[in-house]
Each structure stands twice: as structure tokens, then as C-alpha cells.
Amino acid sequence: MRYLMTTGQNSRAADEALFAEMGAFIEEMTAAGILIATGGLEPGGVVMTSQGDEITVTDGPFVEAKEEILGFALVEVSSHEEALEVSRRFRRIVGDGSSVLHRVMGP
Amino acid sequence: MTPARGGGLPAQVDAVWKLESARIVAALTRMVHDVGLAEELAQDALVAALEQWPAEGVPDNPGAWLTSVAKRRAVDHLRRADRAERARTALAATPEADDVPADEDADVLRLMFLSCHPVLPTAARLALTLRLLGGLSVDEIARAFLVDAATVGRRIADAKRTLAQEGAAFAMPDREELAARLSSVLEVVYLLFNEGYAATAGHDLLRPDLCGQALRLGHRLAALAPSEPEVHGLLALMELQASRAAARTGPAGEPVPLHEQDRGRWDPVHVRRGFTAMLRARDLGARDLGGAPGPYVLQAAIAVCHAQARRAEDTDWAAIAALYDRLAAQLPTPVVALNRAVAVARARGPAEGLALVEALRDDPRLRDYHLLPGVRADLLARLGREAEARREYARAAALTRNDAERAFLDARAADLVAAPAGPTLEEVAARFLDGLAAPARRAYGQTLRRLVRGLGGTTPLAATTAADVARVLTTSWGTAAPATWNRHRAAVRSFAAWCGRPELASDLVRRSSSSVPTPPVTPDRVAALCDDPAVPVRERALWSLLHESGAPVRAVLALDVGDLDRDDRSTHDRAVTWRSRTARLLEELLAGRARGPVFLADRRPGPARTPEPADRCPDTGRARLSYERAEYLFKHSSGGATLRRLRAGR
Numbered sequence: 001m002r003y004l005m006t007t008g009q010n011s012r013a014a015d016e017a018l019f020a021e022m023g024a025f026i027e028e029m030t031a032a033g034i035l036i037a038t039g040g041l042e043p044g045g046v047v048m049t050s051q052g053d054e055i056t057v058t059d060g061p062f063v064e065a066k067e068e069i070l071g072f073a074l075v076e077v078s079s080h081e082e083a084l085e086v087s088r089r090f091r092r093i094v095g096d097g098s099s100v101l102h103r104v105m106g107p
Numbered sequence: 108m109t110p111a112r113g114g115g116l117p118a119q120v121d122a123v124w125k126l127e128s129a130r131i132v133a134a135l136t137r138m139v140h141d142v143g144l145a146e147e148l149a150q151d152a153l154v155a156a157l158e159q160w161p162a163e164g165v166p167d168n169p170g171a172w173l174t175s176v177a178k179r180r181a182v183d184h185l186r187r188a189d190r191a192e193r194a195r196t197a198l199a200a201t202p203e204a205d206d207v208p209a210d211e212d213a214d215v216l217r218l219m220f221l222s223c224h225p226v227l228p229t230a231a232r233l234a235l236t237l238r239l240l241g242g243l244s245v246d247e248i249a250r251a252f253l254v255d256a257a258t259v260g261r262r263i264a265d266a267k268r269t270l271a272q273e274g275a276a277f278a279m280p281d282r283e284e285l286a287a288r289l290s291s292v293l294e295v296v297y298l299l300f301n302e303g304y305a306a307t308a309g310h311d312l313l314r315p316d317l318c319g320q321a322l323r324l325g326h327r328l329a330a331l332a333p334s335e336p337e338v339h340g341l342l343a344l345m346e347l348q349a350s351r352a353a354a355r356t357g358p359a360g361e362p363v364p365l366h367e368q369d370r371g372r373w374d375p376v377h378v379r380r381g382f383t384a385m386l387r388a389r390d391l392g393a394r395d396l397g398g399a400p401g402p403y404v405l406q407a408a409i410a411v412c413h414a415q416a417r418r419a420e421d422t423d424w425a426a427i428a429a430l431y432d433r434l435a436a437q438l439p440t441p442v443v444a445l446n447r448a449v450a451v452a453r454a455r456g457p458a459e460g461l462a463l464v465e466a467l468r469d470d471p472r473l474r475d476y477h478l479l480p481g482v483r484a485d486l487l488a489r490l491g492r493e494a495e496a497r498r499e500y501a502r503a504a505a506l507t508r509n510d511a512e513r514a515f516l517d518a519r520a521a522d523l524v525a526a527p528a529g530p531t532l533e534e535v536a537a538r539f540l541d542g543l544a545a546p547a548r549r550a551y552g553q554t555l556r557r558l559v560r561g562l563g564g565t566t567p568l569a570a571t572t573a574a575d576v577a578r579v580l581t582t583s584w585g586t587a588a589p590a591t592w593n594r595h596r597a598a599v600r601s602f603a604a605w606c607g608r609p610e611l612a613s614d615l616v617r618r619s620s621s622s623v624p625t626p627p628v629t630p631d632r633v634a635a636l637c638d639d640p641a642v643p644v645r646e647r648a649l650w651s652l653l654h655e656s657g658a659p660v661r662a663v664l665a666l667d668v669g670d671l672d673r674d675d676r677s678t679h680d681r682a683v684t685w686r687s688r689t690a691r692l693l694e695e696l697l698a699g700r701a702r703g704p705v706f707l708a709d710r711r712p713g714p715a716r717t718p719e720p721a722d723r724c725p726d727t728g729r730a731r732l733s734y735e736r737a738e739y740l741f742k743h744s745s746g747g748a749t750l751r752r753l754r755a756g757r
Binding site: 002031032033036037074076078079081082084085086092 | 118119121122123125126167168316319320322323325326327329330376380
């Protein structure tokens with residue numbers, strides 16, 4: 001089963017130590033076949049709304065800065081608990097903040 | 108807010124355990140030099156976590172907590188061990204454990220080599236690998252293989268004992284050993300994958316996902332042994348097969364052949380990971396000058412060809428056929444040869460494919476393999492030989508054991524035009540047998556049933572030729588003793604004369620009884636036969652038991668599971684005793700069975716031939732293996748020797 005994990009702003013400063021720790025974690029999860037894809041997201045973004053025949057495009061930001069999604073990871077796990085555990089390991093590295101986990105339905 | 112889903116703390120501990128246990132068990136095995144003990148110590152740490160975490164809270168780094176508690180237990184164990192013993196073991200273990208930084212990855216790889224050790228029977232390798240590398244519980248492994256937990260527990264305990272007895276080292280194999288040991292690991296991983304991939308029938312939602320476990324192991328192995336092309340080849344093969352998992356069954360559970368699958372449902376994540384692994388295998392292969400790609404790389408390359416085709420008609424069949432040519436040279440099995448024929452038919456036309464299939468029709472190993480008539484039917488239909496195609500579809504449908512597949516084959520047969528009129532072979536044979544007295548009916552019945560099954564029951568008698576008849580008899584009894592051959596020949600001659608087609612038996616030549624010399628069955632020959640992994644374990648166990656016990660063939664075939672005292676390697680009445688090779692083979696053969704005949708026939712008997720309850724397995728409904736069948740199988744494998752010679756050959 002697959003989960004999409006998203007995260008907003010986290011407290012730990014993005015220094016060399018964080019990159020090293022995060023790099024090792026990503027490498028381990030990839031080698032284990034767990035991590036499928038991951039990336040950081042540009043703040044702000046673009047909102048596209050459709051109503052009737054009308055499609056409106058608005059430049060972000062469109063949510064409170066603290067609710068903004070700034071990173072994601074798509075993982076392949078064998079259980080819901082394993083998804084939680086992988087996410088716990090991520091949170092231990094990045095400091096204060098929050099992540100949201102969604103199970104990906106399908107394909 | 109609703110409380111978080113999940114099973115609470117025990118479920119969290121379990122998730123940590125599955126992620127960390129391989130590393131922990133591997134590190135402990137290096138310390139205590141005994142994988143059984145290492146696993147027990149690691150389990151102790153797990154129990155400690157379940158006791159302490161609810162009260163003290165989950166530690167910041169649960170994996171590190173488990174590791175350090177387990178290592179402490181291992182050190183305690185070493186201290187407790189008697190002084191002299193300690194001096195020996197601890198001295199050997201400590202410098203590595205304390206001074207040199209532990210190479211966790213290398214330890215996990217050693218653990219894989221150990222759990223896939225060739226001294227273990229296949230079932231034990233699979234169970235032990237899931238236990239030690241996947242962190243699965245005995246119950247979970249039992250559910251995965253649909254057997255009971257006691258069986259799995261015994262399998263794992265026996266495996267650990269065998270490893271200890273054989274002195275299997277927790278070490279990297281020597282250079283000359285490496286290829287064989289690595290291929291044993293690859294085999295275990297691929298068997299796990301196929302066990303999961305084939306088991307579409309399981310509706311147990313708690314059944315652990317063996318494909319997922321195998322993929323994890325494959326990724327892990329690729330990270331641990333990154334310079335082995337075959338490792339990446341296997342990973343690519345599994346990923347690409349996994350990508351088609353959703354597309355290969357239709358809404359009613361029917362199989363959807365590759366060229367009819369909705370390619371939009373192929374999972375791009377698996378495809379991409381498969382391609383990545385394949386590129387790595389290819390790079391390594393290119394560097395390894397002169398080394399031909401191994402069987403996994405070749406199979407993965409075939410899977411890549413399919414994955415690259417956006418539509419079925421874009422498939423590069425010429426490339427696939429060329430890959431099968433190379434694969435068939437490395438893996439000369441009849442199933443590979445059959446797949447090669449399919450590819451050749453696509454690449455160079457059905458006539459060429461059919462020619463390759465025709466060559467396989469005499470192979471006794473494919474005699475009851477439904478895909479042979481299934482493939483032949485497809486090719487005949489494409490050549491416009493619809494009446495023959497229809498019969499082959501019907502024959503394939505009669506041979507398959509899968510209901511969805513049978514319905515599919517029947518539907519294909521129904522799509523073709525009706526067969527020419529006239530009585531079918533099956534009808535004529537039934538009428539012939541009905542007119543005979545009971546003893547003759549029994550004697551001729553076996554021959555004619557085989558003939559009907561070999562040619563297809565719906566074949567009109569008028570369409571049957573002498574060459575067809577000769578082919579079926581040769582495939583079935585070509586290696587039998589001359590007397591047996593002549594008996595079946597006589598049955599066919601009698602039938603052919605009765606139905607007014609005496610020429611049908613004209614290609615069957617009578618054999619003189621001295622024409623086939625039987626080679627002696629030396630102990631070396633017996634050992635070679637009993638260790639041949641290509642032979643089913645049932646046959647090997649029977650031969651080994653006959654050879655080691657010297658007991659009469661009928662007495663051995665009459666044994667029930669309940670007659671055996673497997674710990675004492677003898678029957679309860681001491682009439683039949685055996686030694687270690689038989690003991691090992693019996694364990695493998697009887698895994699999970701507590702009653703019924705020891706040696707069972709391949710399939711359930713038809714409704715008209717229900718055996719006595721005493722000769723039937725109450726669990727599977729399969730009958731006791733007959734003397735005739737056992738004799739045939741041995742003659743076939745030994746080049747004509749009889750089972751009795753096996754006893755005398757001691």
C-alpha cells in the first residue's frame with residue numbers, strides 16, 4: 001500500500017547536519033524499496049478554480065503560511081503502522097512541525 | 108478529532124520490529140555465532156519493549172533501543188557461558204563487536220546467505236528468510252503459505268538445528284562458492300515472489316503480501332550486493348511483473364493474457380523501478396566483459412520489451428524471440444521452450460512457432476501441462492486449422508485446475524466453428540470398453556483413458572491418425588519395460604480393430620523383452636537421483652526410503668503418516684527404518700500433513716475411481732500413489748530400472 005506524506009514548515013534549521021541526516025534517511029528508505037518519490041515544494045503555488053464554464057487562475061499564497069505544504073514523500077509500505085513509523089523517523093529529524101499522511105487509493 | 112487509526116502500541120512495536128529486526132538479528136548472530144540463539148535474544152528485546160514502553164513511553168529512537176537491549180542480552184549470555192567457553196567465544200567475538208565499527212550491511216547480507224543455505228530444504232529456506240529478514244511472526248508466515256503455525260514453527264526450529272549441525276558459517280561464501288550461494292538466495296526471493304504472485308485465490312485480508320516481502324528483499328539485496336548483475340536482473344524482473352498485477356485479472360477474476368491487458372493499468376512506479384534496476388544490471392554486464400547475461404537478466408530483458416510497448420501490437424517480438432533463444436540455452440526447461448515457441452510464433456509466424464511446439468509434444472514432463480495444448484490451440488487457430496484448435500482448447504480446459512482459466516479456454520473453443528460430425532474418440536472408446544468383460548475393461552481402460560486424454564476427448568475418431576496414437580503411447584510408456592509397452596500396444600490394437608480402423612495401431616512396434624538393458628542402480632546413482640532438485644520431492648523421498656530401508660516396495664507405498672516415528676527415523680513397529688537423507692526428504696514431503704498415505708498421487712481421482720477411504724488423504728482427497736505410477740516414474744528417471752532394483756542396489 002502507498003501513502004502520501006506531506007509536511008509544512010519545520011523548526012530545525014536547514015544546515016549541513018540536517019542535509020546529511022536527511023540524505024542518509026532518504027538513501028536508506030530508497031534502498032529498502034520504501035521511498036518511491038520525494039521532493040520539496042515552492043511556497044505559494046497557483047490556484048486554479050472552475051465554476052461553470054469559467055476557469056480562474058490565481059497566484060498563491062492561498063493558505064496560511066503555517067498550513068502550507070512544503071514537502072512530500074510517496075512511500076510503499078506493508079501496513080498503516082509502518083507508514084506511521086516511517087513518518088515518525090522523519091519527524092525525529094526535522095524538529096517541531098507536523099506531517100499529514102494520506103493512503104493513496106488504487107491504482 | 109478521532110483517535111489515530113491502528114493497533115496502538117503493540118502495532119507500533121511490530122512496525123518498528125519489521126523495519127529493524129534483520130539488522131538486529133544479524134548483529135547478534137555475529138556476536139554469538141548461532142543464528143537460533145541470536146533470534147531468541149532479539150525476541151527477548153522485543154518482549155522487553157512490549158513490557159517497558161507502555162509504562163516508560165516509546166523511546167526517541169526505538170530501533171536503537173531494541174538494538175542496544177538485544178546486544179546487552181547477548182553480552183550477558185556470553186558472560187554467563189562457562190569460563191573456558193567464554194574465553195573461546197568472547198575472544199573471537201569481542202574485537203569485531205567492540206573495536207572495529209560493525210558493518211551492519213555486511214552482517215545482513217551474511218544473514219541472507221545463512222537463511223538461504225543450500226543444506227536447508229526449500230520450504231525451510233522460505234520460512235526462515237521471512238522470519239529472520241522480514242521480521243514476520245510464525246503466524247504470519249503460516250498465513251502466507253496457508254499452512255498451520257505448528258508446521259512453520261517446526262520448519263524454522265528444524266532449520267536452525269540443521270544450520271547448527273552442519274556448522275553453516277555466518278560468513279561470506281568463498282569466491283568459488285559465491286555464485287552458487289548467491290543463486291540460492293535469488294531463488295528463495297523469486298520463489299517468495301511467485302508464491303505471492305500466483306496466489307490470486309487467497310481472500311484472507313490478513314495474508315501477508317509475499318510479493319511485497321520479496322520486493323523488499325530484492326531491493327535490500329541490490330543495495331548489499333550492488334556489483335552482481337543477476338541481483339539487479341531479479342529485482343527488475345520482479346518489479347516489472349509486479350507492475351502488471353492489477354491488469355492481469357479481469358473483473359470476474361479471469362486471467363487476462365499479456366497482449367490483451369489494459370496497459371494503462373500497469374503501475375508506472377514499478378515499471379520505473381524495474382527499468383532502473385535493469386539499467387544497472389546492463390551497466391554491470393557491459394563492464395563484465397565476456398560474461399554472458401544470466402537467466403534473471405535475460406528474463407528481465409524480456410519483461411522490459413513488453414513494458415516498453417505502448418500497445419500490444421508494438422511489441423518487439425523479434426527481440427523477445429532472440430532473448431528466448433539465449434534463455435533456452437541457459438535454462439533448457441520445457442516451459443522456457445514453450446514460451447520461446449510463443450515468441451517465435453509472434454516474431455516469425457505461427458507456422459514456425461507451431462513447429463517448435465510440435466517438438467515438445469513428446470516431452471513427458473509436459474504431458475499434463477495445460478498450457479501446451481493451450482498454446483498449440485492458439486497457433487492452430489491462427490493457421491486456420493480451427494477444428495484441431497477447438498480440440499486442443501478443449502483438451503487444455505480438461506487439464507487445467509483453475510476454474511477461471513477453464514471457463515476462458517472453453518470460451519475460446521466455443522468461438523471457433525463447430526467440429527465435423529461423427530463420433531468422438533471418447534464416445535467410441537467408452538462403447539468399446541462397455542462391451543468388454545470386467546477384467547479386460549480394467550486392463551484396457553488405463554490405456555484408452557490415456558489415449559483419450561492425450562488426443563482430446565472431443566477429437567472425432569475419423570480425424571485420428573496412426574502418428575497421433577503412436578505419439579501418445581510413446582510419451583506415456585516409451586521408457587517402460589517391454590512387457591508394459593506390449594500390453595498397452597495390444598490394448599490399442601484391439602480397440603483399433605474393433606472400431607474398424609486397424610491401421611491406427613500400425614506405427615506401434617512390438618518390443619522384444621531383452622532389447623532394453625537396465626543399468627545397475629549404484630549407491631552413487633541413487634544419491635544423484637535423490638539430490639536432483641528437478642525431481643519432485645515425493646519421488647526422491649520414496650527412492651531414498653526404499654534404498655535406505657531395503658523394505659518391500661508395496662510395504663513402503665502402504666505407509667501412512669501416522670505409521671512414522673520421524674524423530675526415531677523408523678516406523679512405530681520398527682519394520683522400516685531410514686537415515687538422514689530420507690529423514691530430510693520426508694520432512695519436506697510431509698510438511699503440514701498429519702494423516703493419510705505418505706505417498707500421494709498427483710491429483711484427486713475422478714468420481715468413477717474413488718479409492719477406499721484408507722487409500723485416500725482425508726485432507727486433500729488425493730489417492731495413495733499406485734505401484735504402477737511409482738514404477739513408471741522411477742523407470743523414467745533412472746533410464747529403465749525398476750523400484751525393486753533400488754532395494755537390491757544397497
